[in-house]
Amino acid sequence: MEEQRADVPWRWHGPPWWSNASRSSHLPWRSTLLFTVFVVFGTHVASVNQKSDRAHLDAFAYILLLVASGALLWRQRYPVPVAFVTAAAATVYLGAGYPYGPVFLTVAVGCFSALVAGRRKAAWAAVGMFWAGHVLVSHWLYRWLPPAGDSATSWGGELVIAAWVAAIVAVAELVRVRREQWARERAERAQAARRRADEERLRIARELHDVLAHSISVINVQAGVGLALLDSDPEQARTALTTIKAASKEALGEVRQVLDTLRTPGEAPRTPAPGLDRLPELVEQAASAGLTVTVEGGAPKLAPATDLAAFRIVQEALTNVVRHSRSRQARVHVDNAEGALRLRIDDDGPATGADAGGSGNGLAGMRERATALGGTIEAGPRADGGFSVLAVLPRKASSHELIERKEDV
Structure with a gap:
């Protein structure tokens, strides 16, 4: 109809x-x-x-x-x-x-x-x-x-009526303008709330992607090792299963932490967010997946948001090496100079040519994290066949980020 x-x-x-x-x-x-x-x-x-x-x-x-x-x-x-x-x-x-x-x-x-x-x-x-x-x-x-x-x-009476009409029109115009201002303010507040909700959804999506992609990649590699050595080398298969258990436990803990922020809005997280001080754990997890990681430079003192972004960028870069590169070695260089944190993650390649189930969200997530802090990300293949990721993050929050935080408050 x-x-x-x-x-x-x-x-x-x-x-x-x-x-x-x-x-x-x-x-x-x-x-x-x-x-x-x-x-x-x-x-x-x-x-x-x-x-x-x-x-x-x-x-x-x-x-x-x-x-x-x-x-x-x-x-x-x-x-x-x-x-x-x-x-x-x-x-x-x-x-x-x-x-x-x-x-x-x-x-x-x-x-x-x-x-x-x-x-x-x-x-x-x-x-x-x-x-x-x-x-x-x-x-x-x-x-x-x-x-x-x-x-x-009398024409004097006409002037009185004219003044009466002008007063009514003036008051009505004032009320109309004020109502339009209220409507614009409500629309702006609703738009700001939608923008904050969208940003929060993107943040949670990035966190879940980074946690699950890294842990499941390690589990996938170790499961393949365990299946291959189950009969010929049971002890090595046991080690692979132990690594799977540890990686899955860590993934469940981090996913639970992300979900807790949804269940208890406005409250502080129960456990601190990961940062560059957990680089040794990433190195151990990568080693369990058959990847040798060399770290150059120490973990500086950073703001929580910058520290989390730096950790996730390194985590995602190493996950990509495990999933998409034939190289079994990777290098992480941490440089803290001139008020900026520079992270460089390299592997010697070559690429496997298979996406291993990847959707391309990893690089996009890294760029979103860097951009949100006022930093930059450069990622691409090198001339010698390897792959390089370079992240530059400001140690202090940008003025744009500070303004947004004030507006949110």
């Missing part, structure tokens, strides 16, 4: 220009009822003091009062028609010579609602129509309209 409607070329899609679809479907019954009572009762009281000057209230007068005030029930849903209905009803009421009174407030409320809803042209047109009708009746048509013997309104 919906597809058939969509095929009709003349069908109007979206809300009409004279409506306000962003408003709630709830109708303001109470406020409209109270306002209607006020208008009718106030006009009746005002007529007592104007018996000799204006026409007496009759059924048509009360109908105009009810139409003008009752139309305000739809002022939030259809602000444009309401503005014109109130202006037209008040103009006819004025032309019929009925007593002056609160009926003119219906025009103010109707045009105010249209201005606040952003229908400025329609609101100005309704105000202009009422103003022109008032001038026409008060200074020209009064000769032929009731009550008999009526005189022209």
Whole structure:
């Protein structure tokens, strides 16, 4: 049924220009009822003091009062028609010579609602129509309209009415601008929350990828060794199984730590995040996978975020060597000079030519980590057939990162 409607070329899609679809479907019954009572009762009281000057209230007068005030029930849903209905009803009421009174407030409320809803042209047109009708009746048509013997309104009174209209328009414009500012602020806060949520998802995805890719690579290699030596060298197969157990235990611990941050938001992690001080553990794990790693340089004192990123970059680089290189040797060079941490991980290759189940997320994750800290990553094959990863990370947080942290707070 919906597809058939969509095929009709003349069908109007979206809300009409004279409506306000962003408003709630709830109708303001109470406020409209109270306002209607006020208008009718106030006009009746005002007529007592104007018996000799204006026409007496009759059924048509009360109908105009009810139409003008009752139309305000739809002022939030259809602000444009309401503005014109109130202006037209008040103009006819004025032309019929009925007593002056609160009926003119219906025009103010109707045009105010249209201005606040952003229908400025329609609101100005309704105000202009009422103003022109008032001038026409008060200074020209009064000769032929009731009550008999009526005189022209002074121009001083016109100035009072003009000031009254200008005040209503100014207040309505102020409310409209303020509401637009609130809407923009809410949208900006929602966008910032979505951005933080996206960044957190990316961070968790990188952590899980780095932990699982490294550990599962070690488990995969050791499982192959264990299967190959199970009959010929049971002791070596036992060693491989022991390595699998240790790697899986460590992976489970780190995955549990990442998941704990999701279960307990706002709390500090129960165990410290890994850093370059755990390089010896990486070397041992790589050795259990048949990769000899040489480390040059010591682990400097770094900020937690930089320390974690440096550890994960080295971990992912060594994992890639195990999975994608025929080389059984790798070198990790740590250089802490000129306010920046330089990490270089090299292997002599050649590449295996198989992705070993890799999806390319490892290099992307390393680049994301470095970029988030204001650093850089360069990775690619060397001329001699090996592969090199060079990471440059600032030891201190960049000004951009500090600004983001202040905004988050």
